[in-house]
Amino acid sequence: MERRGIMKLANPRLTWALALTITLVAVAAACGGGDSRSREAIRGRAKKNANAVAGGGAETAGNPKKIDPANAGTISGVVKWEGAKPSMETIDMSGTPECAHVVKEMITQENIVVNDDNTVRFAFVSIDTADVYDPPSEAAVIDQVGCRYVPHVFALMSGQKLKIKSSDSTGHNVHYMPFGDVNEEENFAMTTAGTRERTFTSNDWIKFKCDLHPWMGAWCAVRTHPFFAVTGTDGKFTIANVPAGTHKLVLKHEVLGEQSVTVTVEAGKTATTEFTLKK
Numbered sequence: 001m002e003r004r005g006i007m008k009l010a011n012p013r014l015t016w017a018l019a020l021t022i023t024l025v026a027v028a029a030a031c032g033g034g035d036s037r038s039r040e041a042i043r044g045r046a047k048k049n050a051n052a053v054a055g056g057g058a059e060t061a062g063n064p065k066k067i068d069p070a071n072a073g074t075i076s077g078v079v080k081w082e083g084a085k086p087s088m089e090t091i092d093m094s095g096t097p098e099c100a101h102v103v104k105e106m107i108t109q110e111n112i113v114v115n116d117d118n119t120v121r122f123a124f125v126s127i128d129t130a131d132v133y134d135p136p137s138e139a140a141v142i143d144q145v146g147c148r149y150v151p152h153v154f155a156l157m158s159g160q161k162l163k164i165k166s167s168d169s170t171g172h173n174v175h176y177m178p179f180g181d182v183n184e185e186e187n188f189a190m191t192t193a194g195t196r197e198r199t200f201t202s203n204d205w206i207k208f209k210c211d212l213h214p215w216m217g218a219w220c221a222v223r224t225h226p227f228f229a230v231t232g233t234d235g236k237f238t239i240a241n242v243p244a245g246t247h248k249l250v251l252k253h254e255v256l257g258e259q260s261v262t263v264t265v266e267a268g269k270t271a272t273t274e275f276t277l278k279k
């Protein structure tokens, strides 16, 4: 077979066709094809889908609003799962002894986590508003523990400190890639346990990954306001101090996309709602 291949290349017409094919592939790659996601590619997609960032659009600006508890209520709800439970891929660490010797239990991917009561964990829920509020003084935390990100999905406000922690003595690199236009992509090594601090300045949906351990992934939502939550092991969410009025409440899930409902909040009361996700 190999000899035939060589003979084919010796045919001038076929050689020319091969050269043309290589050129076309090279041009396609230069136009943004290929698997390596450059910052430009990420930004390009983000610009095209500017509204795809749930509750997105606003950038941090002056005159932050203040929460007025007397004119605010609560939104609470649950994210339900419909259909058969998806089984998540098992993570094989055997090729990476630095993780395998620490992580003894079998762990699985967390892309779709359906709880025992058929609710969904790691759904990000946020009201859709361009309003800007002051961030809290306490930091949000993402940790690297046993060669995985904990938590897998988290959210914080623009301007709020994010502590990027590693509890592992194993080396990781933190590579985060914003989908929005404002926050910068970054990639840095954490060779031992420690903490780095970063701050994001605009609404975003940011993918965190470790290029050394391809199963490590996390998602970070950033909002200019505090009216958001991430569902936990009961699939529930509670968003307090939401200004009275009618809001679009947007759910975003890393695999299952976005959906929204309209919720009317009355001062001093709790409005309840629910979402249903399925494959």
Ligand SMILES: [Cu+2]
Residues within 6 Å of the ligand: 147, 171, 172, 173, 210, 211, 212, 213, 216
């Ligand atoms: Cu890693």
